[in-house]
Amino acid sequence: MLVHKIDEVKSKIREWKKEGLKIGLVPTMGALHAGHASLIKKAVETCDKVVVSVFVNPIQFCPGEDYAEYPRTLDEDVKLAEGIGADLVFAPSPDEMYGKGQRLSNDTLAYIVPPFFYVDKLCGKSRVGHFDGVCTVVGKLFNITQADCAFFGQKDAQQLVIIKKFVKDLNFNVEIIPCPIVREESGLALSSRNKYLTEDGKKEALVLSKILNNIKACYDKGITDVNALKETAFSFLTEKHDMEYLEFVDKDDLEDKTTADDNTLVLIACRVEGVRLIDNIILGK
Ligand code: AMP
Numbered sequence: 589m590l591v592h593k594i595d596e597v598k599s600k601i602r603e604w605k606k607e608g609l610k611i612g613l614v615p616t617m618g619a620l621h622a623g624h625a626s627l628i629k630k631a632v633e634t635c636d637k638v639v640v641s642v643f644v645n646p647i648q649f650c651p652g653e654d655y656a657e658y659p660r661t662l663d664e665d666v667k668l669a670e671g672i673g674a675d676l677v678f679a680p681s682p683d684e685m686y687g688k689g690q691r692l693s694n695d696t697l698a699y700i701v702p703p704f705f706y707v708d709k710l711c712g713k714s715r716v717g718h719f720d721g722v723c724t725v726v727g728k729l730f731n732i733t734q735a736d737c738a739f740f741g742q743k744d745a746q747q748l749v750i751i752k753k754f755v756k757d758l759n760f761n762v763e764i765i766p767c768p769i770v771r772e773e774s775g776l777a778l779s780s781r782n783k784y785l786t787e788d789g790k791k792e793a794l795v796l797s798k799i800l801n802n803i804k805a806c807y808d809k810g811i812t813d814v815n816a817l818k819e820t821a822f823s824f825l826t827e828k829h830d831m832e833y834l835e836f837v838d839k840d841d842l843e844d845k846t847t848a849d850d851n852t853l854v855l856i857a858c859r860v861e862g863v864r865l866i867d868n869i870i871l872g873k
Contacts, residue, residue: 590666590677594685594732597639597678601734609636613735613762615726618642618679619659619780620668623770627739630767632673639733640669642679647692648721659783678733685728700727700758702750706842710746710835710855711866722747723754730755730762738762743769743777745853745868749842769867771797777867789861792828796856796867799824799834803854807871812848821856830859839870 591597604611612635614627620642631638642665649655666677686692700723706712707719730738740748752764770778775797776790785793799821806820814836821834836845839853848854850872857866 589675590662590679592679592681592684594680597676597732600676601639601732604637605734610736611635611733612638613729613733613738614638614640614669614674615729615738615740616640616642616665617644617658617780618665619661619783620665621770621778621780623741623743623778625668625672626770627741627767628669628672628674630765631737631739634765635737637676638674639676639678639735640665640674641729641733642666642669642677643685643725645685645721645725646682647686647697647724648718650715650718653715654781654784657784659780678729685725697724700724700754702754706746706750706753709842709844710833710837711857712746714832714857719747719750723750726751727754727758727760730760735762737765739765739767741767741769742868742870743779744866745839745855746842749840775801777865779865781863781865784863785861789863793860793863793865795824795829795860796858796865799856800854800867800869804869804871807848807852814846814848817848817854828860832857832859832864 612631614631616624628640642662644658646655662679669677690696699720701720702723712719740751748766755762755764774794776793802820803817806817811817818834825831834856836848836852836854837843838845839851845852848871852871853868855868
């Protein structure tokens with residue numbers, strides 16, 4: 589069932605809660621692909637009722653980013669989500685989420701702001717305010733759906749750590765379930781933004797997973813010095829790749845690492861054909 593209004597979701601949730609059902613939430617921005625599908629599948633397996641939200645959240649886009657162009661494919665999304673067994677697709681408008689005529693700024697809206705330490709690095713460095721927008725919308729979705737469990741992809745590793753942090757710090761009553769990265773056979777991590785790439789661009793985009801896999805192979809051979817591991821990336825890069833960062837941090841608290849270990853999360857962001865792509869790997873896996 590597709591609904592657009594918060595009140596419709598709330599009344600469905602009240603019914604389900606009365607029956608003592610376990611509710612799962614899968615927050616998405618739509619343009620659903622097999623990565624999203626894996627989250628929905630896991631939710632359907634784990635919970636009695638599953639809500640998939642489809643919302644291109646304006647407050648998590650920075651000026652100059654792709655908010656207007658972001659792919660919107662609601663009809664297909666509903667088919668995919670319901671095909672897997674989702675019970676409700678919640679697709680609100682920005683006005684529904686933030687109030688009509690609301691100026692979407694932190695002057696006018698109460699925000700969930702994660703600690704500076706968690707956002708002043710990796711994607712947060714170039715996407716200032718992005719994680720405030722993510723946490724705020726995710727917090728609202730937790731309250732609207734009263735979800736017992738919420739499913740997030742390891743693909744957005746920094747987002748996952750930050751969401752776990754605010755859920756713990758603010759005592760939200762929801763269990764966060766991480767789900768592994770789904771990739772194309774080539775190794776390319778699925779992303780709604782892959783739609784912006786040409787066929788040639790998709791080949792060039794393999795540089796992210798190649799760099800990460802090579803770092804993992806070097807680590808498995810015994811190299812643990814982070815600078816040495818970082819240097820292995822350069823042989824993969826050409827003028828077609830505009831690397832934003834390659835960082836080694838602790839997978840649970842994003843603390844920088846100088847020596848790699850099994851808990852090290854290696855994250856990469858790189859532009860290909862102007863499209864900003866991210867990927868990551870945990871060395872101990
Ligand atoms: P998005 O629609 O990009 O905001 O993503 C919604 C959720 O799907 C987030 O929890 C993402 O981490 C997750 N996700 C996106 N791509 C993948 C992928 N390739 N594998 C697993 N999860 C993913």
